[in-house]
Amino acid sequence: MSQDTRQLRLGLPSGSLQEPTFALFAKAGFNISGASRSYRPSVDDAELSVRLLRAQEISRYVEHGFLDAGVTGKDWIANNGSDVAVLAEMTFSKVSRNPTRWVIAVPEDSPIRSVKDLEGKCIATEAVALTERYLAEHGVKAIVEFSWGATEVKVPDLVDAIVDVTETGSSLRANKLRILATIMESSPQFIANKAALDDPWKRQKIEKIVLLLQGAFAARDKVGLKMNLPEAKLAELLKALPALRNPTIAHLATPEWVAVETIIDESVVREIIPQLKALGAEGIIEYPLNKLVY
Numbered sequence: 001m002s003q004d005t006r007q008l009r010l011g012l013p014s015g016s017l018q019e020p021t022f023a024l025f026a027k028a029g030f031n032i033s034g035a036s037r038s039y040r041p042s043v044d045d046a047e048l049s050v051r052l053l054r055a056q057e058i059s060r061y062v063e064h065g066f067l068d069a070g071v072t073g074k075d076w077i078a079n080n081g082s083d084v085a086v087l088a089e090m091t092f093s094k095v096s097r098n099p100t101r102w103v104i105a106v107p108e109d110s111p112i113r114s115v116k117d118l119e120g121k122c123i124a125t126e127a128v129a130l131t132e133r134y135l136a137e138h139g140v141k142a143i144v145e146f147s148w149g150a151t152e153v154k155v156p157d158l159v160d161a162i163v164d165v166t167e168t169g170s171s172l173r174a175n176k177l178r179i180l181a182t183i184m185e186s187s188p189q190f191i192a193n194k195a196a197l198d199d200p201w202k203r204q205k206i207e208k209i210v211l212l213l214q215g216a217f218a219a220r221d222k223v224g225l226k227m228n229l230p231e232a233k234l235a236e237l238l239k240a241l242p243a244l245r246n247p248t249i250a251h252l253a254t255p256e257w258v259a260v261e262t263i264i265d266e267s268v269v270r271e272i273i274p275q276l277k278a279l280g281a282e283g284i285i286e287y288p289l290n291k292l293v294y
Contacts (some may be wrong), residue, residue: 007263008048008196008205011062011070013055014039017188020092021071027290028209046273047205056126059084059191068196069206075102075165075186079130085197087210088190090217098167101187102127105152105177106161115181118142118161124154125163134183152177215291222289223269226261227281234258237279241272262290 010026012032022032032050035041037051051067053098058072059082069087077084104123115138124147125131127145144163147154149281151162152175162185166172172179190210196202206288229237234249237260247262260281264272269286276284 006047006201007067008202008209009051009066010048010209011051011053011058011067011072012069013058013072013188014052015055017055017071017073018052021188021283024090024213024220026218027219029210029290030209030212038260056080057100062191062193065193067193067196068190068202069190069209071188071190073100073186074189075127075130075184077189077191078184079127081129083192083194085194086189086191087206088212088214088217091187092188092220092253093108099187100165100167101185102130102131102163102165102170102183103172104131104161104180104183105155105172107156107217108176108178108179110156110160112161112180113139117244121160122158123161123163124151124159126151127163130183131163177236178216211293212291215293218294219289219292222263222292223266224261224263224287225269225284225287226259226275226287227274227284228257229276229279229281231256231258233252234260237276237281239273240279263289 012018018035022035025032030048033042035052041050041052043050054059055072056066056076056079058070059077059080061067062070062084063082074089077086104115104118112118115135118135118140120142122143122145123131124145126147128144128146130152135142135144145159147162151164152171155162155177155276161176161180165171165186169179190213192206197206247260250259251257252259273284
């Protein structure tokens with residue numbers, strides 16, 4: 001394949017991670033379409049070939065070279081024992097912006113009170129290897145069986161405990177389950193095949209994608225803020241608002257006025273803008289950010 005037609009094979013997760021992953025890629029400048037009809041969606045970059053796969057499978061395909069890079073959960077890399085290069089971590093999920101957790105759960109009225117109490121018990125989970133390693137680390141021998149889904153409804157009739165992924169714990173509580181222990185926290189990772197990184201063209205392409213994704217991820221909770229302010233009030237502004245301690249400041253054509261521009265957390269804007277106005281700021285503008293590259 002000639003240099004101008006080379007493509008990077010990129011695996012992206014279907015299921016619960018698909019929407020937030022596509023949203024992040026869109027913010028990074030890569031628009032992906034047609035995912036609802038094909039496992040090979042279109043992307044507006046001729047140098048990318050996207051495959052839509054289950055997150056559980058992606059690390060294996062990247063390790064073995066069927067994919068050059070991909071996005072998958074830290075949990076599935078660990079469960080598969082995949083030897084891949086982890087280039088970036090991005091904490092997002094289908095419900096919140098917190099890591100997901102793999103937990104051991106038992107019925108609320110179960111006599112099982114500790115991991116040691118699982119000795120000889122039967123546990124259902126999709127993450128079999130992850131669970132077996134955790135039990136071995138705690139010196140516990142139990143039967144760990146693969147669950148094809150609906151894991152939460154299998155206790156207590158079919159198994160003694162489950163290992164399942166949760167974000168808020170609400171679904172476990174709704175099924176009258178009690179969390180016994182957390183096995184691990186997980187968040188999406190951008191991974192690459194180690195041999196692909198030895199290819200100069202692929203490495204450069206991967207590094208560009210990672211840079212843009214990290215910039216989009218860094219900007220997700222931030223906004224830009226700019227305003228005009230009497231220069232005499234500038235010291236008071238910087239003293240009163242620590243968030244603005246490193247703004248860009250430029251003198252205006254109007255004597256004794258300055259333009260101030262900064263980036264702040266979106267969550268504090270509603271508190272800061274009234275304070276800015278009280279300090280004499282005018283022309284206050286808040287604007288969204290697509291990328292923030294440090």
